[in-house]
Amino acid sequence: APEAKIAQLLVYGAQVLLVEDTYDVAFDLCYEMCEAEGWYCRNTGINPFTTEGKKTVAYEVAEQLNWDVPDVVVVSVGDGSIISSVYKGFWELHQLGWIERIPRLIGVQAQGSAALVNAWQHNVSAVDMQPIDAHTIADSISAGLPRDRAKALRAVRETNGAYIAVPDEEIVQAIPQLAQQTGVFAEPAAAAVYAGVRRAVQSKAIGTNERVALLITGNGLKDVRRAQESVSGGLRVQPNIASIRQALRLN
Amino acid sequence: APEAKIAQLLVYGAQVLLVEDTYDVAFDLCYEMCEAEGWYCRNTGINPFTTEGKKTVAYEVAEQLNWDVPDVVVVSVGDGSIISSVYKGFWELHQLGWIERIPRLIGVQAQGSAALVNAWQHNVSAVDMQPIDAHTIADSISAGLPRDRAKALRAVRETNGAYIAVPDEEIVQAIPQLAQQTGVFAEPAAAAVYAGVRRAVQSKAIGTNERVALLITGNGLKDVRRAQESVSGGLRVQPNIASIRQALRLN
Numbered sequence: 001a002p003e004a005k006i007a008q009l010l011v012y013g014a015q016v017l018l019v020e021d022t023y024d025v026a027f028d029l030c031y032e033m034c035e036a037e038g039w040y041c042r043n044t045g046i047n048p049f050t051t052e053g054k055k056t057v058a059y060e061v062a063e064q065l066n067w068d069v070p071d072v073v074v075v076s077v078g079d080g081s082i083i084s085s086v087y088k089g090f091w092e093l094h095q096l097g098w099i100e101r102i103p104r105l106i107g108v109q110a111q112g113s114a115a116l117v118n119a120w121q122h123n124v125s126a127v128d129m130q131p132i133d134a135h136t137i138a139d140s141i142s143a144g145l146p147r148d149r150a151k152a153l154r155a156v157r158e159t160n161g162a163y164i165a166v167p168d169e170e171i172v173q174a175i176p177q178l179a180q181q182t183g184v185f186a187e188p189a190a191a192a193v194y195a196g197v198r199r200a201v202q203s204k205a206i207g208t209n210e211r212v213a214l215l216i217t218g219n220g221l222k223d224v225r226r227a228q229e230s231v232s233g234g235l236r237v238q239p240n241i242a243s244i245r246q247a248l249r250l251n
Numbered sequence: 252a253p254e255a256k257i258a259q260l261l262v263y264g265a266q267v268l269l270v271e272d273t274y275d276v277a278f279d280l281c282y283e284m285c286e287a288e289g290w291y292c293r294n295t296g297i298n299p300f301t302t303e304g305k306k307t308v309a310y311e312v313a314e315q316l317n318w319d320v321p322d323v324v325v326v327s328v329g330d331g332s333i334i335s336s337v338y339k340g341f342w343e344l345h346q347l348g349w350i351e352r353i354p355r356l357i358g359v360q361a362q363g364s365a366a367l368v369n370a371w372q373h374n375v376s377a378v379d380m381q382p383i384d385a386h387t388i389a390d391s392i393s394a395g396l397p398r399d400r401a402k403a404l405r406a407v408r409e410t411n412g413a414y415i416a417v418p419d420e421e422i423v424q425a426i427p428q429l430a431q432q433t434g435v436f437a438e439p440a441a442a443a444v445y446a447g448v449r450r451a452v453q454s455k456a457i458g459t460n461e462r463v464a465l466l467i468t469g470n471g472l473k474d475v476r477r478a479q480e481s482v483s484g485g486l487r488v489q490p491n492i493a494s495i496r497q498a499l500r501l502n
Contacts, residue, residue, distance in 0.1 A: 004255075006485055007478040011430045011471065016485030017498060025490045033495060179262045220262065221472035227258040234257055234267030239276045244284060247268060 001139055002223040022134065023078075024144045044081040045147025051085050058089025061213050062099050069099050071210040074200070076192045076217060077107035077116055077163070078141035080152025086215070087155035103213070105161040106205065107152065108196030110136030110168060115146055119153060120163040126150035137168045137226055140189035140218055162205045170195040175220065175230040185220035185227070193217075252390055253474040273385065274329075275395045295332040296398025302336050309340025312464050313350055320350050322461040325451070327443045327468060328358035328367055328414070329392035331403025337466070338406035354464070356412040357456065358403065359447030361387030361419060366397055370404060371414040377401035388419045388477055391440035391469055413456045421446040426471065426481040436471035436478070444468075 009016050019026040027043060034041035044050040062069050069090065075083045083105055090102040109117050113134035118124070131145035146152060156163055166174075174191035178184055186194075193214045200206040220227050237243040245251060260267050270277040278294060285292035295301040313320050320341065326334045334356055341353040360368050364385035369375070382396035397403060407414055417425075425442035429435055437445075444465045451457040471478050488494040496502065 003479070004472050004475045007475045007482075008436055008471070010482040010485065011427045011436055011478050012434075013427065013431045015499075017495060018485040018487045019490050020487060021490035029490060029492065029495065032492060036492070037501070176262045176264065180264045183263075185259055185262055219472060221255050221259070221470065224255045224258045224475075227262050228254070231258075231261040234261065234269045236269045236271060239270050239272035239280060241280065241283060241287070244268060244280065248266075250288070 002225065004222045004224065005139075008222075022144065023139075023142050024131065024134070027147065043147070045079040051081060051088070051148075054082050054085030055089035055092070057082075057215060058086050058093065062090070062093050067093075067099055069101070069103050070213040071103060072106055072161075072200075072206055072212045073103045073215065074106045074108060074193050074197055074212060075215040076138070076141050076189045076196070077109050077152060078113065078143040078146065078189070080107070080116060080143075080146040080148035080155075082215070082217060083107045083155045084148045084151035087151070087159065102159050105155050105159045106196065106200055107156055107161070107163045108192050109163065109165050110138050110141055110171060110192060111165045112136040112168065113138075113142045113144070114163075114165040115144065116149060116152055116156075117163040117165040119149070120156060126153050136171075136188075138171055138188035138192055139223070140187065141192065162200065164196045164199050164203075164205065166192055166195040166199060170198075172226060172230045174198075175227055178216070179220070184216050186216045187218035187220050187222045188226045190216040190218040191220075253476065255473045255475065256390075259473075273395065274390075274393050275382065275385070278398065294398070296330040302332060302339070302399075305333050305336030306340035306343070308333075308466060309337050309344065313341070313344050318344075318350055320352070320354050321464040322354060323357055323412075323451075323457055323463045324354045324466065325357045325359060325444050325448055325463060326466040327389070327392050327440050327447070328360050328403060329364065329394040329397065329440070331358070331367060331394075331397040331399035331406075333466070333468060334358045334406045335399045335402035338402070338410065353410050356406050356410045357447065357451055358407055358412070358414045359443050360414065360416050361389050361392055361422060361443060362416045363387040363419065364389075364393045364395070365414075365416040366395065367400060367403055367407075368414040368416040370400070371407060377404050387422075387439075389422055389439035389443055390474070391438065392443065413451065415447045415450050415454075415456065417443055417446040417450060421449075423477060423481045425449075426478055429467070430471070435467050437467045438469035438471050438473045439477045441467040441469040442471075 093099045113136045126149045134142045134144040171192045174195040178194040235247045237247045344350045364387045377400045385393045385395040422443045425446040429445040486498045
């Protein structure tokens with residue numbers, strides 16, 4: 001994980017174990033330790049309370065749009081917990097009659113961690129999915145065998161949505177694009193949503209006249225290194241006017 | 252400045268010049284360039300719109316406390332722009348009769364950048380203040396000759412407040428203390444406020460029965476390196492149960 005995320009955990013007083021392996025291995029080890037030691041397991045792919053908690057973003061989208069929900073909601077997908085919860089949230093509102101329909105849900109994955117994209121494209125069921133080696137710069141959505149794959153596939157299938165893969169280069173490029181067009185500085189996994197929308201519009205999975213909500217799920221300050229890769233650096237200048245004029249090619 | 256702050260500027264499309272010198276030198280150069288080139292100068296120590304903008308924190312504090320303002324408001328101080336604006340905000344509310352009194356304002360500075368603390372303690376006027384060499388890990392409040400010194404001294408003097416200096420070690424320690432007691436992960440300049448309150452309570456500048464508002468003016472993710480210094484690191488473990496048990500001294 002990026003240093004900022006680890007620092008944040010430590011500052012809040014957590015005891016942090018850094019497993020020298022992938023997210024998937026760390027997830028399984030954590031689960032094993034919980035079983036062995038009777039610890040409480042709060043992993044989002046497992047713990048139903050976190051699923052319930054993430055539902056509220058659907059409530060917020062609906063409420064803030066005065067119950068006239070968008071045509072499409074786009075969310076980045078690693079374990080698939082968020083897209084599953086978004087679906088559950090909209091489903092509940094629909095059952096209550098507070099919204100007229102459930103938006104189509106589009107899940108965006110990194111090309112190097114696209115287990116759900118593949119399963120959706122080839123109509124593989126959740127139980128038949130096999131682990132892949134996940135490699136992406138977007139650490140928050142790096143997952144070889146998404147833990148919430150059953151619910152995550154259902155969310156897209158039931159809403160006539162889609163899964164879309166985006167390459168890491170487009171994810172990095174999306175960081176400044178999103179910031180400059182919307183004012184939101186996102187971490188890679190969140191900027192991936194913007195890259196996915198561009199692809200979805202090109203492939204006509206999203207129509208140009210549709211209303212689309214993008215869920216930006218992580219602050220850009222959590223992964224400064226990737227943000228730096230997305231732009232050219234600042235210009236170093238000496239502390240005098242001449243140096244500044246030269247750097248800016250004035251006169 | 253920390254890398255995160257520079258990255259953020261670049262991601263939003265700014266052209267960033269990194270002046271190889273102190274904040275004070277960069278400030279003056281920027282001002283000179285604005286004069287020479289007719290640029291708009293948005294430096295907070297100069298531009299009155301930014302002063303007006305920062306006033307709103309006083310409105311928010313008053314409104315959210317139902318116009319029953321705290322006894323003391325504590326804010327960290329570099330150029331002194333924020334404390335000046337906080338004063339102006341409360342002053343306006345008082346003129347309007349919306350609040351019964353203006354809170355005492357306490358400004359916290361780093362010991363290595365304590366120009367206003369010194370001026371306040373020795374009753375030096377703003378015009379007589381001399382530049383010092385500012386050195387502190389809290390980059391947001393590093394200022395050798397605070398630009399808003401006249402207003403910043405007035406804010407404290409008029410409200411029977413105080414200026415307090417805190418050493419860098421206490422600023423760093425305050426990062427996890429504040430996070431663990433309030434849930435807010437602050438950058439060093441903001442955590443300094445918490446360190447200052449501890450000192451103010453010890454010196455009885457703040458009574459133990461008083462209501463105190465701390466303004467936390469910067470996100471901890473903006474300076475991850477200092478956050479890392481404030482805590483011991485995570486424990487690296489091999490991807491197996493035995494390694495985890497050993498790290499945690501379980502058997």
